[in-house]
Amino acid sequence: MLRHLFKLIWNKKKAHSLLMVEIWASFMVLFGVLSLIVYNVRNYVEPIGFDYEDRWILNLSNNQDTLAVGDKVASIYQRLNQYAEVEEVTRTGSNTPFSMNTMNNSVSYKDAKVLTNFYPVDENYAQTMNLPVTAGRWFNKADAVSKHEAIVINDAAREKLFGAENPIGKLVKRDDKLYWRVVGIVDNFKAKGEFMSDEPGLFTFIKDKNAWEKEFILKVKPGTDANFEAKLVKDIAGMVKDWNVEVTYMTDSRKNQHSLTLVPVVIFLVICSFLLVNVALGLFGILNLNIAKRRDEIGLRRAMGATEKAVTRQFLGEIWVLATISMLLGLLFAVQFPLLNVFDIEGGIYLVAMALAMGVVYLIVTLCAWYPSQQASRIHPAVALHEE
Amino acid sequence: MIKLQNIEKVYRTSSIETLALNNVNIHIRKGEFVSIMGPSGCGKSTLLNIMGLLDEPSKGTVEIGGKTVDQYHDKALARLRNEKLGFIFQSFHLINDLSVLDNVEIPLLYRSTSARERRELAQQALEKVGLSNRMKHFPKELSGGQKQRVAIARAIVGKPEIILADEPTGNLDSAMGNEILSILQNLNKEGATIVMVTHDESMAKRTHRLIRLFDGTQVTDSILSTNLATGV
Numbered sequence: 001m002l003r004h005l006f007k008l009i010w011n012k013k014k015a016h017s018l019l020m021v022e023i024w025a026s027f028m029v030l031f032g033v034l035s036l037i038v039y040n041v042r043n044y045v046e047p048i049g050f051d052y053e054d055r056w057i058l059n060l061s062n063n064q065d066t067l068a069v070g071d072k073v074a075s076i077y078q079r080l081n082q083y084a085e086v087e088e089v090t091r092t093g094s095n096t097p098f099s100m101n102t103m104n105n106s107v108s109y110k111d112a113k114v115l116t117n118f119y120p121v122d123e124n125y126a127q128t129m130n131l132p133v134t135a136g137r138w139f140n141k142a143d144a145v146s147k148h149e150a151i152v153i154n155d156a157a158r159e160k161l162f163g164a165e166n167p168i169g170k171l172v173k174r175d176d177k178l179y180w181r182v183v184g185i186v187d188n189f190k191a192k193g194e195f196m197s198d199e200p201g202l203f204t205f206i207k208d209k210n211a212w213e214k215e216f217i218l219k220v221k222p223g224t225d226a227n228f229e230a231k232l233v234k235d236i237a238g239m240v241k242d243w244n245v246e247v248t249y250m251t252d253s254r255k256n257q258h259s260l261t262l263v264p265v266v267i268f269l270v271i272c273s274f275l276l277v278n279v280a281l282g283l284f285g286i287l288n289l290n291i292a293k294r295r296d297e298i299g300l301r302r303a304m305g306a307t308e309k310a311v312t313r314q315f316l317g318e319i320w321v322l323a324t325i326s327m328l329l330g331l332l333f334a335v336q337f338p339l340l341n342v343f344d345i346e347g348g349i350y351l352v353a354m355a356l357a358m359g360v361v362y363l364i365v366t367l368c369a370w371y372p373s374q375q376a377s378r379i380h381p382a383v384a385l386h387e388e
Numbered sequence: 389m390i391k392l393q394n395i396e397k398v399y400r401t402s403s404i405e406t407l408a409l410n411n412v413n414i415h416i417r418k419g420e421f422v423s424i425m426g427p428s429g430c431g432k433s434t435l436l437n438i439m440g441l442l443d444e445p446s447k448g449t450v451e452i453g454g455k456t457v458d459q460y461h462d463k464a465l466a467r468l469r470n471e472k473l474g475f476i477f478q479s480f481h482l483i484n485d486l487s488v489l490d491n492v493e494i495p496l497l498y499r500s501t502s503a504r505e506r507r508e509l510a511q512q513a514l515e516k517v518g519l520s521n522r523m524k525h526f527p528k529e530l531s532g533g534q535k536q537r538v539a540i541a542r543a544i545v546g547k548p549e550i551i552l553a554d555e556p557t558g559n560l561d562s563a564m565g566n567e568i569l570s571i572l573q574n575l576n577k578e579g580a581t582i583v584m585v586t587h588d589e590s591m592a593k594r595t596h597r598l599i600r601l602f603d604g605t606q607v608t609d610s611i612l613s614t615n616l617a618t619g620v
Contacts, residue, residue, distance in 0.1 A: 004490070004497055011485040300481045303442055304542075305470020305498035307463050382443040385477060386433060 005317045009325065016322055019286055023326035023361060026279045030357035031334050031350075033272045036265055038352045039345055040195050049154075049188030049198075050097065050129040052250040054222055056229070057096050058236070060214040061244035069211035072240050079239065080216055085228045088219035090128040091206055093120035096215050097129070097191045098253035107180075107202065109161040109172045116157055117201040119191065120213050125203070126152075126186070128219050136168040136184030139205045148181040150205050154189045157200035180204075193254055195261040217250075276364060283319075283368040291315065291376045298376050299384025308377035315373035316366065323365045327358055389550060389581045390416040390439050395448035397434050397604070408434045409445070410604045416583060416597075418549070421576040423592035424585045426601035432585040433554055435601065439583060440473055440552045441465045453549065470498050474543030474580075478555035480535040482527040488514065488538050489523040495546040513541035517571055533564035540571055544580070551575060553584040557591055569594060 009016060060076065062069050073091070080089045095101040095117075103118040125131065126138040134155070143150040148171060158167050167182045174180060180202075190196040206213045220228070229247050237245045291298070298311055306314070334354050338347035397409040409431045416422050416439075424432050437443035438450060441457060450457050453472060457465065474495075482491050492510040501509070514520050517537040527535055536556060543551055553572065557565030569591055576582050584595065592598050593612060600608040 001497055003503060004493075007490060008483075008485055296479075296481055297483055299442075300475075300477075300483070301494065301498075302466070303440065303469060303475045304495040305466050305546075307466040307498075309463075310466070310498060380443075382434075382437040385442070385481065 001314075001317070002321075005314070005321045009318060009321045019283070019322060020326040020329075022279050022282060023323050023365065024330050026276055026364070027327050027330035027357050027361050028333060029272050029275055030360055031330065031353055033265075033268045034356045034360075035337070035345070035350055035353035036268060038349050038356065039197075040261060040265060042349060043190070043197050044194045046190065046194075046198055047188050048190045048194050049186065050131045052097060052254055054220050054224070055097075055129070055250040056218045056220055057099075057248045057250060057253070058216040058218060058232070059094075059244075059246045059248065060216075060236070060240070061246075062214065062240070063242055063244065065240070065242055069214075070209040073211065073214055074208060076236055076239060077216065079235065080218060083228075083232070085221050085224045086218050087221055088124060088128040090124040090217050091122045091213060092125060092215050092217055093118075093206070093213045094215055095119060095191065096217060096250075096253075098193055098250060098257045099191075105174060107157075107161070107172050107174050108176070109167075109170065112161045112163075114157060114160045114200050116153075117191065117199055119189075119201060119203045120206050121203045122206045125217075128217055131186050131189065133184045134187050135166075136182070138184055139203075143183070143205045144207045146181070148179045150183040151180040152184040152186060152203040153182055154198070154201045155185060155187050156198045157202055158185055160200050193257040193261070195258065276360075280364050280368050283365060284372070287315070287319065287369050287372040288375075291372045294376075295379055295384040298379045299381040302379075302381035303385065311377040311379075312373045315376050316369050319365045319369040320362065323361055327361060330357075389418045389420070389453060390414070390583070391449075391451035392435075392438065392445075393449045393451075395435075395438060395445045395450070397431070397438065397443070398446045408604050409438070412448070412601075412604075412606050414599060414606065414609070416581060418581055419576070419579060420597055421573070421582045421595040422584070422597045422599060423595040424583065424599045424601065425587070425589070425592050426607075428587075430601040431604040432601055434604075436552050436554050436583065436585050439550075440475060441469050466498070470495055470546060472549050474546065474548040474551040476536070476539050476543050476551065476553040476556045478558040480527070480532075480539045480559075482535055482538055482542075484527050486526075487523065488519065488525050488527070488530070491527065491538055492541045492545050494542060499546070509545050510541070513545040514538070516544065517541045531564075532560050533567060536560060536564070536568050537571065540568070540575075544575060549579075549581060551580050551582045553582065555585050555587065557586065557588060565591065 060073070077089065077091055080086055093103065095103050104115055105118060106113050107116050123139045123141060126133060138152060139150055153167065161167065161172060162170065167185065170182050171179045172182060188198050189201050190198055233245050233247055237243065301311060331354065334350065338350040392412055392414045395409050395412040399406040399408055412435060424435060426432050434443065438445050452468060457468065460468065489510050492513055493506045496506040496509060511520065511523065514523055517540050519534060519537050519541065522530065522534060527538070530538065556572070557568050560568060565588070572582055572584065573594065586592050596611065596613045598610045598612055599606060
């Protein structure tokens with residue numbers, strides 16, 4: 001029967017061409033949107049690697065003040081440690097978790113060269129963020145005077161730079177001149193939030209008198225409210241006149257990052273749904289018309305021994321064959337994405353998106369063909385055969 | 389072979405009730421070639437549809453091959469149509485998007501027959517009607533007579549015991565019509581029981597038995613020849 005259906009479709013390929021283009025286009029759009037969704041979902045289920053609840057970011061901007069900035073920042077650091085509401089404090093660069101700032105550069109080890117995110121941090125960062133060290137150690141004060149600057153890498157960087165080799169104690173190069181020594185490894189670190197892929201990242205150590213890194217992350221006691229925030233801002237602003245002092249909650253930054261990721265996905269999804277609804281309505285209309293045109297064929301098949309179910313199966317089978325041919329054409333395009341490593345996304349994501357897109361297309365064509373096929377099976381053969 | 393008892397068929401709409409067949413009793417024996425005649429609208433095609441299990445009578449019983457089919461459901465009726473009955477229609481009802489060979493294979497699609505066996509049986513059926521040279525052609529490339537021969541091949545490919553022909557020569561000129569009737573006569577000689585609805589008196593006279601209908605009532609049932617087919 002399958003062969004018979006293929007023949008029927010093949011012999012009517014011109015009549016079906018528009019339908020095939022519609023299904024092909026739907027498949028391609030779905031493939032694109034589902035690739036995006038699968039990519040984000042897979043990222044989402046990967047642990048973020050650190051805690052963000054009850055973490056505040058204190059952002060300082062020295063504006064025109066260039067006098068003893070490093071000392072002033074160090075004083076602020078000391079002051080922050082004195083608040084009873086603050087459990088932990090750490091100093092960090094401007095690319096705090098969930099911020100819009102990014103710092104990256106290539107680092108290399110032997111023949112491996114990897115674009116890596118840099119996170120300037122201090123010795124308290126791992127504890128403040130509850131970032132577990134899986135091998136080696138986190139920074140300590142002694143790292144400020146070591147011959148080679150100490151770095152801690154995440155597992156994604158370890159895998160790409162070192163593969164199966166143990167990275168602890170090894171030197172990696174930046175700009176082919178500066179050597180860093182790996183002292184520790186952390187597992188995941190997805191600074192842009194759950195939807196970020198676990199990209200290679202490394203932590204560099206901020207020395208005490210550094211004047212550049214002026215962000216602090218505070219782990220506050222649960223329930224600490226805006227009153228403390230106001231007091232904190234007032235206190236710090238009093239210490240550094242003409243500086244901007246701003247507190248943001250990490251949970252709010254996280255929400256902003258999520259919106260940045262989700263809004264385009266939702267927009268694509270809405271456009272895609274609109275397209276699919278149009279395609280579905282078109283398909284439904286075409287199938288209804290097809291069946292109306294083929295009433296005598298239905299009557300004939302019933303006379304030749306087709307049951308009602310066989311007629312339903314035939315019409316469903318035809319649309320499945322049509323969808324399969326269209327999607328095979330679509331797959332020719334879609335497989336280029338993993339083969340050519342487009343967007344540097346893992347091939348498995350594209351394969352899952354292809355499978356899902358095929359599933360959705362089969363579901364849509366089945367839903368569209370179901371009612372017309374049922375109608376076809378209910379056509380009275382005696383009536384259909386004598387309509388001409 | 390076919391036994392109709394007290395058949396009545398009423399078509400109802402919301403406003404009109406039409407009596408298409410009224411108390412029809414017919415017994416067609418194995419090997420008979422029966423023609424049914426009557427003016428247009430007298431119920432000939434309705435009668436043939438009831439014999440072919442394509443329509444249900446409003447009253448009465450239908451027996452095919454000794455079995456009453458009144459209680460048969462869709463699946464059993466479809467199986468009976470597929471295995472015991474072959475249909476030939478005035479307007480051929482060929483599927484234009486399929487080749488001649490594929491058209492002839494259709495009844496075998498609804499049986500557990502392999503693709504190879506289907507092909508062989510279809511080829512044999514087409515050879516029987518003299519169309520072995522047109523297997524790859526499409527219906528649009530054939531004349532009316534050739535189309536009807538394809539329809540006959542399709543009707544006999546499953547080796548049914550009964551062939552029901554609804555005005556098989558109605559759309560053909562007399563030469564083609566005679567050719568088709570000759571094929572039907574040969575099939576009958578090989579053992580097929582044939583029931584043919586026709587408007588053509590000369591065609592009807594070449595069958596064994598002529599049943600005339602008028603306004604849904606069976607008015608005559610005449611034996612024209614007792615020389616029945618004895619089977620293959």
